[in-house]
Amino acid sequence: MNEGSSQAFDLLLRDLRLPGQSGAHCLGLRDGRIAHLGADADLPAASVRNAGGALALPGLVEPHAHLDKTYSHDCHLVSGSSGRGALCDAIAAMREYKRQRSIEDVVSRAERALQRAVSAGVCYLRSHIDLGSAEELAVLDAMLGLAQRWSGRITAEFTVLGNLADADGRAIFAEALQMGAVAVGGTPALCAAPEAAVDAALDLATQYGRPLDLHIDETEDPASPCLRHLAQRCIELDWRGPVAASHCCSLGFLPDAQRAEVIDLVQRAGISVITLPACNLVLMGREAQPTPRGIPPVAELLDAGINVAVGGDNVQDPFQPWGDYDPLAQSALLAHVAQLDGADSATLLALASANPARALGIEAATLAVGSPAHFSLLDCADLRAALCERPLRRAVYFAGRPVLEQTLSTQWLPTAMEAS
Numbered sequence: 001m002n003e004g005s006s007q008a009f010d011l012l013l014r015d016l017r018l019p020g021q022s023g024a025h026c027l028g029l030r031d032g033r034i035a036h037l038g039a040d041a042d043l044p045a046a047s048v049r050n051a052g053g054a055l056a057l058p059g060l061v062e063p064h065a066h067l068d069k070t071y072s073h074d075c076h077l078v079s080g081s082s083g084r085g086a087l088c089d090a091i092a093a094m095r096e097y098k099r100q101r102s103i104e105d106v107v108s109r110a111e112r113a114l115q116r117a118v119s120a121g122v123c124y125l126r127s128h129i130d131l132g133s134a135e136e137l138a139v140l141d142a143m144l145g146l147a148q149r150w151s152g153r154i155t156a157e158f159t160v161l162g163n164l165a166d167a168d169g170r171a172i173f174a175e176a177l178q179m180g181a182v183a184v185g186g187t188p189a190l191c192a193a194p195e196a197a198v199d200a201a202l203d204l205a206t207q208y209g210r211p212l213d214l215h216i217d218e219t220e221d222p223a224s225p226c227l228r229h230l231a232q233r234c235i236e237l238d239w240r241g242p243v244a245a246s247h248c249c250s251l252g253f254l255p256d257a258q259r260a261e262v263i264d265l266v267q268r269a270g271i272s273v274i275t276l277p278a279c280n281l282v283l284m285g286r287e288a289q290p291t292p293r294g295i296p297p298v299a300e301l302l303d304a305g306i307n308v309a310v311g312g313d314n315v316q317d318p319f320q321p322w323g324d325y326d327p328l329a330q331s332a333l334l335a336h337v338a339q340l341d342g343a344d345s346a347t348l349l350a351l352a353s354a355n356p357a358r359a360l361g362i363e364a365a366t367l368a369v370g371s372p373a374h375f376s377l378l379d380c381a382d383l384r385a386a387l388c389e390r391p392l393r394r395a396v397y398f399a400g401r402p403v404l405e406q407t408l409s410t411q412w413l414p415t416a417m418e419a420s
């Protein structure tokens with residue numbers, strides 16, 4: 001357990017708890033990384049802080065957000081939507097919102113999202129940005145500027161959510177990737193020719209050497225072909241880059257034998273599945289009784305050895321009127337919805353940290369020597385309490401520096417009976 005060197009640390013954090021371990025520990029930080037992790041001890045450091053017995057958690061990863069839409073639900077309410085809440089309604093409401101929004105407004109809402117994410121201990125956030133027209137490149141440009149301003153607190157990167165179906169759309173992809181977007185996205189199931197759209201995404205990812213980060217089969221229709229086709233093509237191409245398939249809702253609507261077949265293909269293709277329970281609980285199955293849960297079969301995916309991550313998706317916009325930027329809350333929600341009572345707390349934490357990092361092809365923050373020193377300190381005793389009670393993040397560290405401190409004072413007051 002004791003690792004590190006005798007060289008002085010930039011910062012020594014004493015008296016903290018680690019998930020799954022007893023006793024007090026200390027973390028030595030140097031050059032933005034964890035340089036020492038061991039039993040609590042007085043070691044040479046430029047600065048020493050006492051964590052007061054707080055639980056340390058590795059930096060969380062939000063793998064699937066929509067910063068260009070977030071907090072626009074108030075606009076949705078005045079837009080005259082039918083209010084049925086289905087995906088097509090949300091798309092129509094968003095189209096109307098885009099006609100009236102300003103870049104400054106979008107950036108202001110996105111900045112609020114980053115504040116919420118950092119306060120929840122998120123060290124990395126990936127957002128899809130709608131790029132259905134060349135005009136929307138200005139939104140991407142503004143988001144890249146926002147990410148740069150926040151780069152000392154969180155890493156925010158962007159996936160092009162563009163039109164895969166025509167040459168104009170692919171030209172926008174090229175420009176967006178050159179501007180600084182990091183991954184190729186899209187919603188093939190909404191295209192007239194879904195398989196061709198998957199192929200176009202693979203072509204773009206190959207051409208520009210970028211990861212794939214797709215919205216896949218966000219539908220109850222078991223005949224939706226995208227996940228199966230994507231997996232088959234990745235196997236045929238011996239595709240090695242990260243492939244993240246978000247949603248995969250229709251997988252849960254397939255009969256047993258076909259579902260097992262697709263899961264086997266996904267496992268062999270090395271595709272990661274990002275499930276977005278909060279949003280899909282709202283959007284899926286609105287016409288059906290009994291109402292289905294609308295998420296992929298997470299326990300089966302985990303059993304098959306597939307990398308599964310959880311994300312928040314839309315937050316307080318026409319697609320999803322509620323939500324927040326707390327991946328730990330999403331993992332706890334998923335545990336309920338997907339009936340993951342067989343999973344231990346470390347697995348549930350991984351759904352919101354190591355697994356999404358792997359899905360996106362980024363370096364994960366871990367509580368281990370050599371890891372980027374992104375972590376948070378929570379007012380709770382253990383990981384189960386962190387998942388169930390989601391206590392205040394007392395402090396959030398990014399690249400070895402504290403970037404946020406929060407305090408909460410709780411005082412039980414005597415009842416009339418106790419006071420008398």
Ligand SMILES: [Zn+2]
Binds near residue numbers: 064215
């Ligand atoms: Zn999405």
